[in-house]
Amino acid sequence: MTELAEIFDELDLAHYLDRFLEQGFDTCDTILDITEADFDVLGVKLGHRRKLQRKIATTRGMSHNQALALPKRRSNVLDNKLLGESKGVTASRSSDKDRSSSIQPSRKRKYTKHPKPDPNAPAQPRSAYVIFSNKVREDLKGESLSFTEIAKLVGEKWQNLTPGERKPYEQQGFAAKETFRDELAGYKMTKCFNTYAEYLQEFHAKQLHTQESNRESPKKTYKAPKLQNIPSAISIKTAKFSSTSSLSHEAPSDVQVQGSSLGLKPEPRFSGEPVKQTALPSAVTPSTQDKETTDRSSTTLIGYYDTVIGANPQTLAWRDCARSTDIPVQNPRPWKGQRVTYCKVKLFRIHGAERKLSNDVAHMKKSMDKLERQLAVGMKDFEKRKRTGSVSKSINPSSPWNSSMRSNTHTPSPILQLSLRIHQPPLYPSAILAILLHAFTAQQLLNLPTRNTILLCLAIGSAAGARRWAGSVSLVVGWTDARADRPAKMKRWR
DNA sequence: ACTTGGTCTGTAACGTGGTG
DNA sequence: CACCACGTTACAGACCAAGT
Numbered sequence: 081m082t083e084l085a086e087i088f089d090e091l092d093l094a095h096y097l098d099r100f101l102e103q104g105f106d107t108c109d110t111i112l113d114i115t116e117a118d119f120d121v122l123g124v125k126l127g128h129r130r131k132l133q134r135k136i137a138t139t140r141g142m143s144h145n146q147a148l149a150l151p152k153r154r155s156n157v158l159d160n161k162l163l164g165e166s167k168g169v170t171a172s173r174s175s176d177k178d179r180s181s182s183i184q185p186s187r188k189r190k191y192t193k194h195p196k197p198d199p200n201a202p203a204q205p206r207s208a209y210v211i212f213s214n215k216v217r218e219d220l221k222g223e224s225l226s227f228t229e230i231a232k233l234v235g236e237k238w239q240n241l242t243p244g245e246r247k248p249y250e251q252q253g254f255a256a257k258e259t260f261r262d263e264l265a266g267y268k269m270t271k272c273f274n275t276y277a278e279y280l281q282e283f284h285a286k287q288l289h290t291q292e293s294n295r296e297s298p299k300k301t302y303k304a305p306k307l308q309n310i311p312s313a314i315s316i317k318t319a320k321f322s323s324t325s326s327l328s329h330e331a332p333s334d335v336q337v338q339g340s341s342l343g344l345k346p347e348p349r350f351s352g353e354p355v356k357q358t359a360l361p362s363a364v365t366p367s368t369q370d371k372e373t374t375d376r377s378s379t380t381l382i383g384y385y386d387t388v389i390g391a392n393p394q395t396l397a398w399r400d401c402a403r404s405t406d407i408p409v410q411n412p413r414p415w416k417g418q419r420v421t422y423c424k425v426k427l428f429r430i431h432g433a434e435r436k437l438s439n440d441v442a443h444m445k446k447s448m449d450k451l452e453r454q455l456a457v458g459m460k461d462f463e464k465r466k467r468t469g470s471v472s473k474s475i476n477p478s479s480p481w482n483s484s485m486r487s488n489t490h491t492p493s494p495i496l497q498l499s500l501r502i503h504q505p506p507l508y509p510s511a512i513l514a515i516l517l518h519a520f521t522a523q524q525l526l527n528l529p530t531r532n533t534i535l536l537c538l539a540i541g542s543a544a545g546a547r548r549w550a551g552s553v554s555l556v557v558g559w560t561d562a563r564a565d566r567p568a569k570m571k572r573w574r
Numbered sequence: 575a576c577t578t579g580g581t582c583t584g585t586a587a588c589g590t591g592g593t594g
Numbered sequence: 595c596a597c598c599a600c601g602t603t604a605c606a607g608a609c610c611a612a613g614t
Contacts, residue, residue: 194607194608213575230577230578232612238613
């Protein structure tokens with residue numbers, strides 16, 4: 081008699097044994113992970129469930145009410161993998177809903193790293209429904225329906241299709257399946273297939289290793305990675321713009337917008353902050369700009385891209401992938417005197433990156449709103465100081481920003497003064513300034529009206545972020561570290 | 575499998591302060 | 595100066611929603 085049979089016999093549930101074996105519950109391990117939904121399928125009576133539940137609890141050393149394994153969340157691939165489940169056996173949606181009331185609320189979403197898909201493999205065939213769904217979605221594109229509304233509509237439409245209407249989709253689906261089968265057979269003979277198989281094996285082995293090491297030592301000591309030598313992206317761009325830009329770590333200079341080559345109006349000169357380096361784009365082909373400014377709703381800024389964003393040899397794929405979209409400005413900005421408002425620049429290589437950038441733009445807007453609020457508060461203080469002719473009490477004397485302000489003999493512009501006062505690292509004042517100036521310049525170069533000023537959203541954040549961007553986007557040329565009191569650190573950045 | 579766009583996690587790559 | 599431990603950030607991309 082097997083161990084399982086013994087247990088069932090002991091619990092006086094032997095009459096269920098065949099049913100369990102039939103459904104593949106043929107070992108004690110599988111029984112340990114059984115769920116209420118499984119019991120439903122197996123037709124186990126409630127009282128009998130309790131008996132089994134108690135037995136499971138005893139085996140697992142748990143309390144009775146924890147005895148049954150919770151159904152796996154659909155998303156938790158890692159859990160499924162750990163339990164040896166395959167992707168296809170996750171519970172149905174309806175049972176998801178059923179159990180929603182009984183399972184623990186909102187467990188933290190667990191992310192798992194997936195292997196990169198094989199780029200050479202033939203694409204999975206689309207099913208009849210997917211083909212139909214794509215068509216309907218295409219038809220509904222103009223209408224502003226939510227994702228779920230569309231899905232419901234598609235489902236409904238699919239259900240209402242007559243067999244005759246459904247047939248062409250099914251035929252397409254079948255044809256796609258056939259094609260895929262042939263292509264796959266051919267692909268399996270190629271070297272690429274073997275290479276990818278090796279990669280997969282390596283990937284899974286690595287994952288397994290990670291899981292095991294995590295289990296052994298959940299609190300692994302962190303070893304700081306050695307500083308990577310960024311391939312002097314900054315210096316490359318520096319050379320690119322050096323003819324008209326003042327770029328020097330050694331020679332601090334004030335920031336000044338330059339646009340003389342285009343006959344632009346001289347911009348206000350900001351002073352008062354010990355900005356160490358700033359480069360501004362200086363050469364844009366006027367013909368391109370003119371063309372671009374004619375259609376501003378969704379513009380590919382080729383000329384802008386080539387000159388302002390820059391064309392790093394490694395990022396040529398970005399060409400033609402810069403797009404601007406207006407962001408309507410609803411609230412009046414605190415810096416009324418300035419012509420800096422909102423627009424976003426998207427740079428994308430792939431769909432995911434575009435989405436990422438659009439998220440970042442949203443994040444930027446949030447940051448800028450915060451900045452504005454801070455500016456608004458600071459503006460009041462600034463005006464007070466002007467009246468009294470003394471430095472505000474609220475200034476923290478230990479702050480390097482404030483010390484630089486105090487030593488400043490120029491009459492500072494309100495924005496600069498305030499950003500200096502308010503902003504602490506890692507949102508460096510000079511970074512904000514550089515970005516605003518870039519935006520300012522971009523607006524002029526593209527001859528955009530006030531509300532279309534380009535807000536370069538890429539380099540704000542931290543010095544580390546800017547360095548990373550420096551590898552691919554040359555607007556980081558304008559990045560500076562205003563912390564004059566840290567020259568030693570600057571060395572590491574070059 | 576597919577669709578869109580928002581949300582959020584995992585992680586690399588730093589910065590910073592402390593210590594030897 | 596190197597190293598460590600910890601904090602922070604940006605980034606990539608996983609996940610989610612509904613439907614078959």
